[in-house]
Amino acid sequence: MGKHKGWLSVRVRMTGERVEDAVNECIRTSLVLTDVKRVDSRCAQFYVTSNSLGTLEDIAHRTGCTLETVSPSKTDRVKTTATRRWGMAAGLGLFVLTLFLLSKMIWNVNIYGASPPLQDELENQLQEMGVKQGGFQxxxxxxxxxxxxLMEEVEGATWIGMQQNGTTFQFEVAQQSLPEETDNPSPRHLTASKTAVIQRIFAEKGKPVVQENELVHEGDLLISGYIGEGEETEAVGAAGEVWGETWYEVTVSLPRERLQETLTGKEASAFKLRLFQLNLPIWGFQADEQFSDHVLNQKEYQLSVWNRSFPFSLRIENYQERRTTSQDTEDIITQTKKAATTRMERYLPEEASIISEKILHENARNGKVKLVMHYKVLEDIKSETPIIQGE
Known part of the structure; x- marks a missing residue:
């Protein structure tokens, strides 16, 4: 048996007539004894982990031996020292915690390449996420x-890059550069891009050739680029707005029976200081027992100063209560309709709007719910068609 004295190892002395039987019984029960030394025929000393002392006491009692602790574990000595000098221990712990918090604080947030309005918008979004001076990483x-x-919420940025240098957050922004619109476009017609019923038409340049409530098909002329009559006819770049009612069908299917996992919004957090493979609870001692079903998110932060890491870290465990429910067919149909509408909205241009919707066909079989949805949409249906000279 080799020497191995860890932080939880306790040096004990066993005395009795059957000390050898006690040691053999420890080996049979897989109780690890290290650095075993025989003092005399009735006494032996060895190391055992502190959490195995109860089992060792039972074996000693059965063999008629007595146990005596010669040297407590390093962990016990640290606890005893900390208890006797609690003021120093508390001050040291507070200093380490303060040093850790200072190293994880955000001292600077720099934004490069953004115009003042865009920079203000970026700063507002970052503050909502906690990225600000005085915040914690x-x-x-x-x-x-x-x-x-940031890419989803901030308009006018083609790309936003982020780099963290210690306690400083740096953001590089590439703004969108839109080409300037030509005031005098080349001669063209405005034609229908799809089949629709005209709802309203406004010709800024050119001559309208259709009226409201008129049915048009793809390619039909809407606003002519020719103005004037006879020899005074002139070709211009037709411009204006043509809004029409269009129709779409969307087919969507979802599983008939689904388990829905939702977060109730309740959560609990536990803070632990990890030191030399030991997890020392600081706050939230029973956070993991508050919810029968939960989602666990863990983050661990290691203190580092001048590129040197210390042998302790702060672990944050966040427990969020989760609820699992089975959805009925009505809920599935509602979600299927919502999925169809979401797909429709993603397909349509931003300025288009859905006028009405209805279910054309509903089918529930083979473990799935299938819906065919019909949508009426109001959208701009114009498209540009250049005027060819000599037309």
Missing amino acids: FLVPDADMIQSR
Whole structure:
């Protein structure tokens, strides 16, 4: 048996007539004894882990031996020292915690390449996510989530890059550069891009050739680029708005029976200080027992100063209560309609709007719910057709 004295190892002395039987019984029960030394015929000393002392006491009692602790474990000595000098221990712990918090605080947020209005919008979005001077790094989302949210929420940016240098967050912005519109476009007609019923038409340049409530098909002329009559006819770049009622059918299917997992909004957090493979609870001692079903998110932050990592870290465990329910057919149909509408809205241009919707066909078989939805949409149906000279 080799020497192995860990943080939980306790040096004990066993005395009795059957000390050898006690040691053999420990080996049979897989109780690990290390650095075993025989003092005399009735006494032996060895190391055993502190959590195995109860089993060792039972074996000693059965063999008629007595146990005596010669040297407590390093963990016990640290606890005893901390208890006796609690003021120093508390001050050291407070200093380490303060140093850790200072190293994880955001000191600077720099934005490069953005115009003043865009920079203000970026700063507002970043403050909502906690990325601001005086904020803490472990309370903000990760870099990928920050970049993704900025690209979704901030208009006018083609690309936003993020880089973290210690306590400084840097953002590089590439703004959109739109080509200037030509005041005098080349001669053209405005024609229908799809079949529709005209709802309203306004000709800024050119001559309208259709009226409201008129049915048009793809390619039909809407606003002519020719103005004037006879020899005074002139070709211009037709411009204006033509809004029409169009129709779409969307087919969507979802599983008939689905388990829906939702978060109730209740959550609990536990803070632990990880030191030399030990997890020391700081706050939220029973957070993992508050919910029968939960989602666990963990983050661990290691203290580093001047590119040197210390052998302790702060672990934050966030428990969010989760509820699993089975959806009925009516809920599935509602979700299927919502999925169809979402697909329709993604397909349509931003300025288009859905006038009405209805279910054309509903079918529930083979474990799926299938819906065919019909949509009436109001959208701009014009398209540009150049006027060929000599036409």
